[in-house]
Amino acid sequence: MTPISVYPAIDLKDGVCVRLRRGEMSEATVYAEDPAAQARAWQEAGFDWLHVVDLNGAFEGRSANAGAVSAILAAVSIPVQLGGGIRDMAGIERWLAGGVRRVILGSAAAKNPELVRQACRAFPGRIVVGIDARDGYVATEGWAETTSMRALDLALAFENAGVAAIVFTDISRDGMLAGLNLEQTEDLAWALTTPVIASGGVARVEDIAAVRARAEAGIEGVIVGRALYDGRISPEEALRAARG
Numbered sequence: 683m684t685p686i687s688v689y690p691a692i693d694l695k696d697g698v699c700v701r702l703r704r705g706e707m708s709e710a711t712v713y714a715e716d717p718a719a720q721a722r723a724w725q726e727a728g729f730d731w732l733h734v735v736d737l738n739g740a741f742e743g744r745s746a747n748a749g750a751v752s753a754i755l756a757a758v759s760i761p762v763q764l765g766g767g768i769r770d771m772a773g774i775e776r777w778l779a780g781g782v783r784r785v786i787l788g789s790a791a792a793k794n795p796e797l798v799r800q801a802c803r804a805f806p807g808r809i810v811v812g813i814d815a816r817d818g819y820v821a822t823e824g825w826a827e828t829t830s831m832r833a834l835d836l837a838l839a840f841e842n843a844g845v846a847a848i849v850f851t852d853i854s855r856d857g858m859l860a861g862l863n864l865e866q867t868e869d870l871a872w873a874l875t876t877p878v879i880a881s882g883g884v885a886r887v888e889d890i891a892a893v894r895a896r897a898e899a900g901i902e903g904v905i906v907g908r909a910l911y912d913g914r915i916s917p918e919e920a921l922r923a924a925r926g
Contacts, residue, residue, distance in 0.1 A: 685925045686894045687903035689733035689763070689879065690724040690910055690917075692717055692754065694747040696738065701908045707741065713911040718753035725758045727917035732762045733849075733905050739767020740788070745777075755781040765812050765849075769794075774801050778808055784846055788812035789822040792829060795839055802844035810879075811840055812849045818866070821853055833866075837874055847902065848874065851881040862889055862904070864896065871900035881905040887915050890923040 692699050695707065699714035714720040721732055734754060738746035745751075745767045755762060764777055765786030774785050784807075791798050791811045801809045814821045815833040822829060837848050850870055852863035862883045871878040877900055880893050884906045893904045904924070909915045 683894055683926060684897040686890075686897050686901065687731055687879075688729060688890065688920045688924045689731045689903055689905045690729050691881075691905050691907035692720060692724075692732060692734045693907065694734065694736050694738070694750050694766075697747060697750050700737070701911060702737070707737065710737075711908075717750045718757040721754040721758045721762075724917070725760050728921050729917065730760055731903070732758065732760060734762055734764045735786075736764070736766030740765070741767075743767055743769055743789070745773060751777075751782075752780065763810055765810070769797075771797065771801065771804070774805070774809075778805055784808050784810050786810045786812045786849060788814060791840070792820050792822050792831060792836060798840055798845065799843045806844055807846050809845055810847045810849055811837070811845050812851070813837055814851045814853055815866070816853045834870060834873060837870060837876070841875060845876050847877045847879050849879045849881055849905065851905075852883065854882075861885055862893065864892055867893075867901060868896050868899045871896070874900060876900075877902040879903045879905060884909050885914060887919045887923045890915070890920055894924055894926070 695710050698712050699717045699720050700710040700712050703709040736747045761783035763784040764782045769790045777785055787798055813833050816828050820829045820831045820833055820836050850867050862880050867880045880901055
């Protein structure tokens with residue numbers, strides 16, 4: 683089987699590392715007061731990527747945890763992909779110049795698709811589209827708004843844009859340890875040529891193994907958050923399941 687990547691999630695709220703339940707800011711559990719130290723710990727555990735989200739930024743529409751992100755970038759040498767509150771070329775350029783390997787465009791992709799195309803032309807291989815779905819429909823603004831656009835339609839709109847990957851999150855499962863929505867993720871991956879990263883609900887090492895078993899569909903990785911922080915999955919188990 684093809685190996686996949688595991689992306690430990692570092693979600694930032696008010697400068698600390700948290701996990702939300704179903705994307706609700708009022709249901710945040712603090713897991714690390716020092717995000718940079720947490721980033722180093724994930725690097726030392728053997729992970730080869732970090733998935734960082736500025737939660738305040740996602741709601742406010744502008745980067746709000748820049749200090750914590752910069753500290754993470756200074757603390758690790760593995761690549762970081764960053765999303766949350768990045769809405770224009772200036773923000774994209776600033777973070778890519780500042781050391782972020784890939785920028786994730788979520789709300790901006792749904793509301794300003796030309797920005798994605800422009801960014802892909804300017805920064806080939808460094809733009810990721812984040813698609814957060816509630817009942818199959820795209821949610822934006824930190825998941826506060828649900829649109830009438832289907833997740834698949836949004837993904838297909840960027841098929842020829844040069845997007846490096848699609849991060850697909852089922853909001854109803856995020857932070858709930860209920861298991862991934864593998865059926866919808868796999869359907870999306872088969873419909874695209876763009877690689878898909880699965881997100882939302884990983885609870886057991888078997889969930890990671892199940893993603894790897896579907897790598898042929900075009901799922902190249904999985905984001906893991908609460909299950910790693912809670913110790914339900916150890917880094918060693920996660921990496922073994924992903925790499926074989």
